[in-house]
Amino acid sequence: MELGTALAVVAFADQCLKYGNKFVKRCQSYLHAEEEAVELLLAIESNWVKMEAQIVILRRIAGSLNKKLQDMQSQVLSQLEGKLKTASLIIEQMLSEKREYGKAKDDKRNHNDWDIATVMKGLGDMRASKKARYVFKKSALYQIVDEIEKWQARFDPTWILIMQMSVGDIDEGLHEQRQKVERQQIPIILAAKGIRDAARAAQDERVKDRGLIWIDGLDLKPSTIPHSSVQFSTLQDTNEMVVIDSMISNPAANAKQTLKEVRNLARILAEVDPSTFGLLKCRGVIKVVNSRESPLSGPSPLDFKFVFNIPLQLSNPQSLRNVLLSGTSYPLNERLNLAKRLANSILFVHTVQFVHKNIRPETIIVFQNEHSDIGAPFLVGFEQFRVEDGSTYRAGDDIWEHNLYRHPSRQGTHPEVDYQMQHDIYSLGVVLLEIGLWTSFVLYGEDEGTSSPVQNDILGSVDLARPRNPRGSASRNKLELEGLAIRELPSRLGKRYTDVVLLCLRCLDSGSGANHDGQDFDVGAADWMDEDGVTIGVSYIENVLEKIQGIIV
Known part of the structure; x- marks a missing residue:
């Protein structure tokens, strides 16, 4: 599959959606953890909700983009795919170590009942070497989240540029987002639709x-x-x-x-x-x-x-x-x-x-x-x-x-x-x-x-x-x-x-x-x-x- 084709954009979009959703689901166990971890989870979920909506719209219109834009989006999405794969691997390792620690602590306890909150509360009982590895992985997770946020800052301008193109599927995708309840609406998508509507009105004297x-x-x-x-x-x-x-x-x-x-x-x-x-x-x-x-x-x-x-x-x-x-x-x-x-x-x-x-x-x-x-x-x-x-x-x-x-x-x-x-x-x-x-x-x-x-x-x-x-x-x-x-x-x-x-x-x-x-x-x-x-x-x-x-x- 050649980089820059519409199929490449769709493929990278699918991979990003796959690994992004996997990563967020693995992070759900943070919900009941200490305050610091809850804040991290909220940042992860907030960023992903926005990215997922943007990628879904981009995937829909990939075939309508010119080759130069397809090339750019393929490269940008491939970068995100790599970051999400790394993030998923880190959280999987954290979950695995948590389960191993839980099994050693109480073999009778069901592995699936354990969550990262339990491990975080028990950090004081860990050996120094195990605690150091856990803290290292936690820091790595923060770094990944920071890199994803920086990727988002680089992706948004390109996405806004594409949203102003004369492609019919864009209107449908933006309209679907606009129909969601207010708490689920995403500001940048609302802004993109508003700007698109305003630009269209500028060309229509009847408005x-x-x-x-x-x-x-x-x-x-x-x-x-x-x-x-x-x-x-x-x-x-x-x-x-x-x-x-x-x-x-x-x-x-x-x-x-x-x-x-x-x-x-x-x-x-x-x-x-x-x-x-x-x-x-x-x-x-x-x-x-x-x-x-x-x-x-x-x-x-x-x-x-x-x-x-x-x-x-x-x-x-x-x-x-x-x-x-x-x-x-x-x-x-x-x-x-x-x-x-x-x-x-x-x-x-x-x-x-x-x-x-x-x-x-x-x-x-x-x-x-x-x-x-x-x-x-x-x-x-x-x-x-x-x-x-x-x-x-x-x-x-x-x-x-x-x-x-x-x-x-x-x-x-x-x-x-x-x-x-x-x-x-x-x-x-x-x-x-x-x-x-x-x-x-x-x-x-x-x-x-x-x-x-x-x-x-x-x-x-x-x-x-x-x-x-x-x-x-x-x-x-x-x-x-x-x-x-x-x-x-x-x-x-x-x-x-x-x-x-x-x-x-x-x-x-x-x-x-x-x-x-x-x-x-x-x-x-x-x-x-x-x-x-x-x-x-x-x-x-x-x-x-x-x-x-x-x-x-």
């Missing part, structure tokens, strides 16, 4: 807004977030915190088309699961009459304010720029997790066929939470977004701290090419470089409110002033950023992280590049070509997400 998108009457009292493109406010009537993301309409744009694209983006963002996608859930959009220009005839043009809910467990929003400027040190694993979450956010935006066009530390908000010192990052700043295949006006600006995050072909007031998804990936590469070095490329004086931004000396010969040859200078700056990554990143976040940054920075290069060791890798423009939004998504997962998610420090 009305039903009052869910356009809102008014909110008592907003906006407060600035330092070095951020968004604001936050506390709603007076409910005491809820929200983020306000303003979009100023392009005067050259078609007003009806802009209104439609704002509505469609809001519909999709209203369905996101913040913890999975790294995006805030949209509460609605406020229309604002544009008073800057008085039209000669017809209604005044509209600007828009996207209002986003802030999850209850999050607080103290600050921009990633502010975090970098603070100079606070954080553990490497926290910085790496920050980078991983941002990489996931980019994939989701592209999966639903939008381009962000404005990725930089000012459009990334970090909230304080109880799980990490840095906090949880969320991508905001949708003021320049558009549909991936929608109208483009090639409008830009000459702000150097914006150009720093733009590909050479997209700099200046009149960029030379239309915006495409790879331009977002390039911007992500610059941000990942900044996170890897953990320093802000843009600096401010002591009076940040009035001082002009200046570039960090770490950028070396990067020249962001207005040159006589803008494109030539921008291309040299790109090479300088690549050189900075090659020189500085390996000793700070490792070789694999360095390669991810270079892959992002070179995603629009026409030829093959070279990694930091001088070894060639063929990642050029041809490898990222779009095909109904799938090929570029798969390339991004293979070249960026898979590599960065696989880094462990």
